[in-house]
Amino acid sequence: MGGGGSALRVCAEHRGGINWLSLSPDGQRLLTGSEDGTARLWSTADGRCCALLRGHESYVTFCQLEDEAAFTCSADRTIRKWDVRTGQCLQVFRGHTSIVNRILVANSQLFSSSYDRTARAWSVDKGQVSREFRGHRNCVLALAYSAPRDLPFQEEPAAGGLLVTGSTDGTAKVWQVASGCCHQTLRGHTGAVLCLVLDAPSHTAFTGSTDTTIRAWDILSGEQLRVFREHQGSVICLELVDQHVYSGSADRTVKCWLADSGECVRTFPAHRHSVSTLKYHAGTLFTGSGDARARAFDAQSGALQRVFRGHAFVINCIQVHGQVLFTASHDGHLRLWDVRGLPRSRSRLFSNKVGCATAPLQPA
Template identity: 85%
Template sequence: MGSSGSALRVCADHRGGINWLSLSPDGQRLLTGSEDGTARLWSTADGQCCALLQGHESYVTFCQLEDEAAFTCSADCTIRKWDVRTGQCLQVYRGHTSIVNRILVANGQLFSSSYDRTARAWTVDKGQASKEFRGHRNCVLTLAYSAPKDLPGDPCLEAAMGGGLLVTGSTDDTAKVWQVASGCCHQTLRGHTGAVLCLVLSVSSHTAFTGSTDATVRAWDILSGEQLRVFREHQGSVICLELTDGLLYSGSADRTVKCWLADTGERVRTFPAHGHSVSALKYHAGTCSCGFVPITSVFPALSAM
């Protein structure tokens, strides 16, 4: 939406709800993953569909768009890598035993989370799992990564932090911070009273922001595990977060998007975005794009909780 809250483009070719969207680094293309089992690549200039990515055997839960490749994951327990120019599937990553909920391509690695209670690290080119992170007592939903260069240069922590830190959120009401090099749990972030559905990192301050079914957003120091502040105003589950220029945007099952000052927790603005839960949002050059679908479609295990 623009500054007035009006829609700029409508992308409407999917035959099911849109579960996630990803903007290319240059802002010229948008990737959407859908309940219809496909992903689509769009031109942001005119809203036209440029490529249809099909091959998953169930709905697409998440997608990430890079310069030369697109990545999708699905309820069919797999992850796929696609050529954005041809729409051809380049790699299938197999190993998870349940729904793959999120993926993250960072620092030359591919990370994934699943309803099988694990997160995994993969070699992008070979499609093999290089590390498995076990410790959550329930579904692992969301992921964020802090690269080694963004962590403090403490000699005592250098070996442990050499591969960076992976942060995961789960329906066990916690988030965990993992040492990627060793696979060991560095911190468990406790305080939410509901499932942790989403998280984002401020790499400069080593702060994680988590959103939960308890209708709050919480800020944490990922090195010490300390809870820094709580953002309270949503009236429903916080499903998605976006952090940019010191502002934190949160999308919720209460059908709104809220904008907060990340450092203080003060609410700046509320956007009455949709007639349904806001499941995805992306900020780019002054424009905030939102997608929606009922929360139990994005996180099906929550319907049984």
């Protein structure tokens, strides 16, 4: 296991921490959302900042990048849609009455969650609310969507698919998108639901909570299927890959579970603080932590392959494209790491100055 990489070039940096990092479906662009109220578009091919997206009146909480448009949400209670070629704001979505936590673009719809205790569905083209999902007693955090094609029934209420929400009230809810009605309330957690992932083919949701457990649910019947109980701290992030659930926790570990049984088959230690984000890619599990480091583990054996040092504060989000790892931190930096031939690595910082290019490092 080797040491950390060194920065190849620094042009400038965000004026605030980066809260989220999104990769376009084609892998050609990155989108960052920052505490400074701006978002930035980057080219993954040459590390160039393509556009600076200005307009939000408070910090950007989350972002999602599509091939043709970028979407950001903010503590200013709005969501914005941007042109990825020009950086122009195309639409402002107004209606939430508090901080917008998360957004999800799926099936030609935009979904959002907020501190105002609601989730909402929007028309992407018109910027208008099409449905409000009311029923949570506290802040709504996590979102997941199951399209109609993934559901075994095609009655009218399910024609628009199902939306799953997780809340700090300790519940998750399943909503009929077409009607806005609550289909199921998933009760069992004794703490806030911080994260969730959905296995659409099996209609199973996995929720992670401050009560240190992960729970599996049948979203059609509302039945709790199993409880995953080996973490000693809040479950902060989840990823589902090939019927394995990976969970990052405040107990400084990641665990791997069999999705269909709840058995813990592997623990990934070595973190010195909470695990804030994780991403599985091509047999490698990448993690980001409050200790300001990213790590690469062999997903099969659990062996630590590499530690990526260079950030000053917690790593909030990671993405992987080809053989390139991207890490975004509360220190305001977006770092790019060459992970070809692990355990050797290199990194550089992206610039937020439009037109300030760094030396190319092509994804393999």
